[in-house]
Amino acid sequence: MRKFFKKIIKNSRSHEDGIFFDKITKILGFKPVTIRYYKKAFTHRSTNKLDETGNPFNYERLEFLGDAMLGSVIAAHLYNEVPTGDEGYLTKMRSKIVSREHLNELGRDFNLIQFVESKVNPQHFGENIHGNIFEAFIGAIYLDKGFNYCEKFIYDKVIEPYVDIPKLEGKVISYKSLVIEWCQKEKKHFAFEVFDDTGIEDQKYFGVKLTIDQKIIAKGRATSKKKAEEKASKRAYFALQEKIDKK
Amino acid sequence: MRKFFKKIIKNSRSHEDGIFFDKITKILGFKPVTIRYYKKAFTHRSTNKLDETGNPFNYERLEFLGDAMLGSVIAAHLYNEVPTGDEGYLTKMRSKIVSREHLNELGRDFNLIQFVESKVNPQHFGENIHGNIFEAFIGAIYLDKGFNYCEKFIYDKVIEPYVDIPKLEGKVISYKSLVIEWCQKEKKHFAFEVFDDTGIEDQKYFGVKLTIDQKIIAKGRATSKKKAEEKASKRAYFALQEKIDKK
Structure with a gap:
């Protein structure tokens, strides 16, 4: 009961x-x-x-x-x-x-x-x-x-x-700049695009996607556009690294 | 293969x-x-x-x-x-x-x-x-x-x-003395008896049992007789405490 x-x-x-x-x-x-x-x-x-x-x-x-x-x-x-x-x-x-x-x-x-x-x-x-x-x-x-x-x-x-060992070790300052550098060297076109923005003041959230040569490579979500770009870049960096290693 | x-x-x-x-x-x-x-x-x-x-x-x-x-x-x-x-x-x-x-x-x-x-x-x-x-x-x-x-x-x-909170708090110095005190107050006969002694030098291990009025109340095992007595006393103390609480 x-x-x-x-x-x-x-x-x-x-x-x-x-x-x-x-x-x-x-x-x-x-x-x-x-x-x-x-x-x-x-x-x-x-x-x-x-x-x-x-x-x-x-x-x-x-x-x-x-x-x-x-x-x-x-x-x-x-x-x-x-x-x-x-x-x-x-x-x-x-x-x-x-x-x-x-x-x-x-x-x-x-x-x-x-x-x-x-x-x-x-x-x-x-x-x-x-x-x-x-x-x-x-x-x-x-x-x-x-x-x-x-x-x-x-x-x-x-x-x-959030936990990024190379960054914490001070070896990588920004994944975004690494990715941009790589794109420029490889003569690839890249773009960061906001695809999601909650717009709510106390819960701001951005979704950013990174395209390289018109192909979506990675997405990132965070409380600022800058952070979301960095997240997407980090993911892209590790995805690209694997590609490079496979060569 | x-x-x-x-x-x-x-x-x-x-x-x-x-x-x-x-x-x-x-x-x-x-x-x-x-x-x-x-x-x-x-x-x-x-x-x-x-x-x-x-x-x-x-x-x-x-x-x-x-x-x-x-x-x-x-x-x-x-x-x-x-x-x-x-x-x-x-x-x-x-x-x-x-x-x-x-x-x-x-x-x-x-x-x-x-x-x-x-x-x-x-x-x-x-x-x-x-x-x-x-x-x-x-x-x-x-x-x-x-x-x-x-x-x-x-x-x-x-x-x-090993982890004995009242002892770490400094509230209990020795369970053995608490048990002996209680036995004396309650006019009960108690005895600590070694029932196991490995005897091997580099792995000395003692088993001690505590009897109160001829009844085995608790056992303890440790690397010294003193520690084994304290372990048995701690167990006896908590067993007895429950009894007292139930009254």
Whole structure:
């Protein structure tokens, strides 16, 4: 009987919760199970909320958890990706990837701040709120779906689009300029074209496609046109590299 | 055909490798798949070994990986175990658990040094070798079997027998003295008795049982009689606590 009521309560999601669920699902790429963890990841301490056992209900503890999960997933990625890097190199590269600056960028790009519940004006939060709630969000994924989902999310949404080892090593400054250089050398015609622009102010998102000799080579999506071009260029660079290697 | 030869090579384990396999299996609690990872975890840089691609074959990179895995598993454990602890508390407690001193103790208790391959006399290694190869060993488990096995190993072989939150908080100094105190107050007869002693010098292991009023309450196993008594006392303490709570 109790189970039955619980089920009803669970299913009778408010309209507001429904929107939250849909937005979170879109970011995650899968359906979350326990929405409460994600709610917690976006609840600021200024709300003074408590959970049913009287403990503070805010994102601060989740930050600790998310930071640890990010640390181990990035460690495993670097270990596999750079077999020549020694312990010192791996440690340094990981610090770069999980730097405050980088985490803030991630939080901003996912526009997580739209979900924050707070009694303080979000304008007073300062820059680090973006990185903090990003870490808490990772912690929530771990609690909700376990390590493997958490790892997959970090691979798909953080490592693939953001972690660029040659760039972090300072070897590559811009993939866009590398691609342009290559096109000019090979006498190929190239063009970057915006094919998608959400236009919504707080959720700006651009889709850019790169064509070389009228053929679409790669696409990129990001919160600015410049970033989207760079993403598309990075993908194109690795696609072209394979071609060159095959010769 | 190539697969067939690979299989033969894989199955024709030398006698020495067979002993290594058996000993590692005993420590792990499951059969390892790729022995090479564990070999690497115990290979000192002084051997100057290289792998097939020319990269150094020693445990240093695995230390980085194992440290990260330990960090995230311990973080998740603390998060769940101490819902009242804030971010600062969780960070501090984790540092205590993965302290150099504690990792050295773990490496020593598992007697991992017996496996080390080196050109330097192991007596010159210094104390930290124990913790370093313990971390590398955790890294090898992750590579061999993935996160879930790695997590299970850390829970069963590190957290359950070693991680004692009240003790780390400085609230409990010795479970043995708590149990003795309780017995004296309740006028119960108690006795610690060694029931198992391997006797082998480099793998000393003691089993101790604690009886209260002629009834076996708990057992403990460790590398010293004192540690085994403390383990048995800890288990007895939590068993008795439940009894007291039920009253």
